[in-house]
Amino acid sequence: xxxxxxxxxxxxxxxKCPLCHTPVYMxxxxxxxxxxxxxxxxxxxxxxxxxxxxxxSFFFLxxxxxxxxxxxxxxxxxxxxxxxxxxxxxxxxxxxxPGWFYRPNPAIFLPIDFAxxxxxxxxxxxxxxxxxxxxxxxxxxxxxxxxxxxPVILIHYIRRGRLYILGGAFIAAGGFSILIEFLMxxxxxxxxxxxxxxxxxxxxxxxxxxLIVVAIVKPFKESLRRIFSI
Numbered sequence: 001x002x003x004x005x006x007x008x009x010x011x012x013x014x015x016k017c018p019l020c021h022t023p024v025y026m027x028x029x030x031x032x033x034x035x036x037x038x039x040x041x042x043x044x045x046x047x048x049x050x051x052x053x054x055x056x057s058f059f060f061l062x063x064x065x066x067x068x069x070x071x072x073x074x075x076x077x078x079x080x081x082x083x084x085x086x087x088x089x090x091x092x093x094x095x096x097x098p099g100w101f102y103r104p105n106p107a108i109f110l111p112i113d114f115a116x117x118x119x120x121x122x123x124x125x126x127x128x129x130x131x132x133x134x135x136x137x138x139x140x141x142x143x144x145x146x147x148x149x150x151p152v153i154l155i156h157y158i159r160r161g162r163l164y165i166l167g168g169a170f171i172a173a174g175g176f177s178i179l180i181e182f183l184m185x186x187x188x189x190x191x192x193x194x195x196x197x198x199x200x201x202x203x204x205x206x207x208x209x210x211l212i213v214v215a216i217v218k219p220f221k222e223s224l225r226r227i228f229s230i
Contacts (some may be wrong), residue, residue, distance in 0.1 A: 024034050053099040060096065064088050084128065085122045107153040114145035136187040138182060163215035163224075170208030174201040 002009055003017040003024070008034035010017060064085050073083035078164035093116040118141040125133035151169040155162055184190055214220040214228055 041061035049099060053096055056099075057092070058193055059093050059128065060088055066115055083124065086123055090116045090120045105156070107149070107156050110152055111145060112147050114141055114149070117141060132187050136183050139183060143176055143179065161215070163211045163221065167208040167215065170204045172208075174204030174208065177201050177204070 001019065005022040006017060008017055008019045016022065019023065026151050030176065033126045037187060065083040067084040067088075070089055071077075071079055086147065094113045097112075098109045118138060121137040121141065122133050125131070125137065147169060151165045158165075177197040177200040178194070181193070185193060214224055
């Protein structure tokens with residue numbers, strides 16, 4: 001028998017270490033021995049997440065101020081910094097804003113994220129006088145919001161038939177890639193149909209069909225449930 005603290009060999013009759021005086025635990029004799037170290041209760045010091053998001057928000061504010069000041073000092077007016085400020089606002093809405101809320105609901109914040117991205121694209125379109133927002137960016141953002149938000153909302157509230165929902169979402173995303181190329185051809189007059197969109201369309205559609213087949217065939221579904229706990 002050895003001391004748990006200093007490692008000195010102990011006699012069977014000793015109740016304390018003769019070197020460091022650490023109590024000796026003897027199985028079968030002491031039901032409630034005095035531990036030589038404090039018991040760990042599993043509770044550590046918790047970090048306040050609001051403080052972290054406050055610091056992150058402060059860094060976002062510093063980045064915005066630096067961009068604005070540099071732009072004005074170099075160009076004498078607000079030019080490229082407006083794009084940077086808009087991008088920072090969109091990034092803040094997507095990555096930081098939900099953290100201020102306790103258990104943020106994705107069914108609420110995900111549409112807000114797409115709305116923020118659409119507004120930023122509209123702002124850029126106005127600055128460059130592009131004329132591509134209504135014919136390309138707006139329908140792309142709107143349909144993408146539906147494809148992503150609807151499955152998230154269904155999974156969040158229904159919590160059943162997830163494989164069917166995910167399979168349908170992948171198939172819809174595959175068709176959406178074809179629509180993107182179609183809108184690009186109309187807006188920018190590219191005249192190249194199905195040049196790249198067929199590849200993600202086929203891959204996503206096959207993946208969606210596979211998920212639906214797995215959901216229908218019970219042995220496949222049980223195997224997937226055991227592996228991924230879904």
